[in-house]
Amino acid sequence: MHEPFSLLISVYDGDRPDHLRRSFRSAVDDQTVSPDQVIIVRDGPVRPELAACLDEFVASSRVPVTVVPLEANGGLGPALDQGLAASSHDIIARMDADDVAMPHRFEVQLPLIENADIVGGGLLEFIGDTDHIVGRRTPPTDPGHIARYARLHDPFNHPTVVYRRQAVIAAGGYGDLPLMEDYALFTRMLLTGARAVNVAEPLVFYRVGATAFKRRGGTGLLRSELRMQREFLRNGFISPAGYVRNVAVRGSYRLVPWWLRRAAYRLLVETLSRRTAGPTTDLPGPGQATTVRPDVGYAEPKPSADLPVDATRPGPAHRQSQRPAHKPRLPRAPAAAPRHAKHRQPGPEPAQLQQPPHESAERVQP
Numbered sequence: 001m002h003e004p005f006s007l008l009i010s011v012y013d014g015d016r017p018d019h020l021r022r023s024f025r026s027a028v029d030d031q032t033v034s035p036d037q038v039i040i041v042r043d044g045p046v047r048p049e050l051a052a053c054l055d056e057f058v059a060s061s062r063v064p065v066t067v068v069p070l071e072a073n074g075g076l077g078p079a080l081d082q083g084l085a086a087s088s089h090d091i092i093a094r095m096d097a098d099d100v101a102m103p104h105r106f107e108v109q110l111p112l113i114e115n116a117d118i119v120g121g122g123l124l125e126f127i128g129d130t131d132h133i134v135g136r137r138t139p140p141t142d143p144g145h146i147a148r149y150a151r152l153h154d155p156f157n158h159p160t161v162v163y164r165r166q167a168v169i170a171a172g173g174y175g176d177l178p179l180m181e182d183y184a185l186f187t188r189m190l191l192t193g194a195r196a197v198n199v200a201e202p203l204v205f206y207r208v209g210a211t212a213f214k215r216r217g218g219t220g221l222l223r224s225e226l227r228m229q230r231e232f233l234r235n236g237f238i239s240p241a242g243y244v245r246n247v248a249v250r251g252s253y254r255l256v257p258w259w260l261r262r263a264a265y266r267l268l269v270e271t272l273s274r275r276t277a278g279p280t281t282d283l284p285g286p287g288q289a290t291t292v293r294p295d296v297g298y299a300e301p302k303p304s305a306d307l308p309v310d311a312t313r314p315g316p317a318h319r320q321s322q323r324p325a326h327k328p329r330l331p332r333a334p335a336a337a338p339r340h341a342k343h344r345q346p347g348p349e350p351a352q353l354q355q356p357p358h359e360s361a362e363r364v365q366p
Contacts, residue, residue: 116196120139124206155190
């Protein structure tokens with residue numbers, strides 16, 4: 001028997017009802033191990049079609065659904081903090097409102113969280129539907145590598161994580177750092193001694209749009225980047241030399257033209273994939289479907305706020321995980337800074353939907 005756990009989803013007006021229904025079904029109805037509670041944070045007012053979708057879940061789901069309505073749209077970080085407070089269980093699994101979970105996701109992660117504080121996994125990026133895979137991100141699995149990797153990149157794919165609420169709260173929660181809240185949280189968790197585990201196997205289909213590279217840059221993201229790097233330096237997570245390196249590498253990435261960002265993305269992903277997963281084959285070209293597992297259906301991927309780890313064509317899934325033998329030797333973090341909600345505007349209609357600030361940091365990774 002596994003510990004009971006909650007599924008945490010944040011929804012705002014820019015989300016599409018059809019994507020949300022598919023996400024909910026994949027993470028609840030289609031799982032070999034289902035959650036014991038579903039928490040949906042309604043981040044501000046939503047249009048009638050989306051509100052009807054939430055009412056449908058509450059009325060018909062076989063798993064109890066708790067909807068946490070927020071009067072105003074405050075962004076992903078503050079919304080998730082409200083969802084953490086509403087959980088009936090210490091173990092919480094994250095899910096985005098337009099991703100698709102593989103049916104065995106929780107079956108793989110729940111045994112690992114018994115001896116850990118956070119468990120992440122790999123993901124497959126898709127466009128349109130899960131049979132159009134355009135990338136794969138494989139996180140570092142060695143405990144020492146996770147700690148080292150975190151000094152320059154987000155070591156976890158946010159939409160795949162399962163964590164313990166008490167460990168998240170001990171690290172100060174998500175707070176309000178637009179588009180970087182997850183990366184900042186995970187580093188604070190490592191600083192406070194959280195036991196970290198990553199599974200190399202893809203467990204989630206991550207939806208990305210055609211304008212992904214355009215959304216990975218801009219002055220707004222640069223401001224969050226600089227604020228996060230200052231926090232890393234203040235907490236002793238990186239050295240002054242590391243700060244200069246990160247600002248130069250990650251900051252420059254935010255400001256270059258999107259077409260150059262795309263070229264840099266491919267080069268960086270190829271390099272990082274060799275370090276974490278070894279040699280792999282190329283991705284299929286546009287229009288070429290890739291069957292990764294014959295027993296699982298696929299959907300669309302999305303960009304992330306940090307550098308993705310692997311964009312190579314996936315082969316057969318092999319479940320891999322390593323449990324840390326010891327906690328990383330990192331300095332203790334100071335008390336979390338106060339949070340300030342920043343409102344965002346409702347998203348456009350589905351046909352014109354673009355990646356909003358509500359998106360997790362992973363959607364805007366370089």
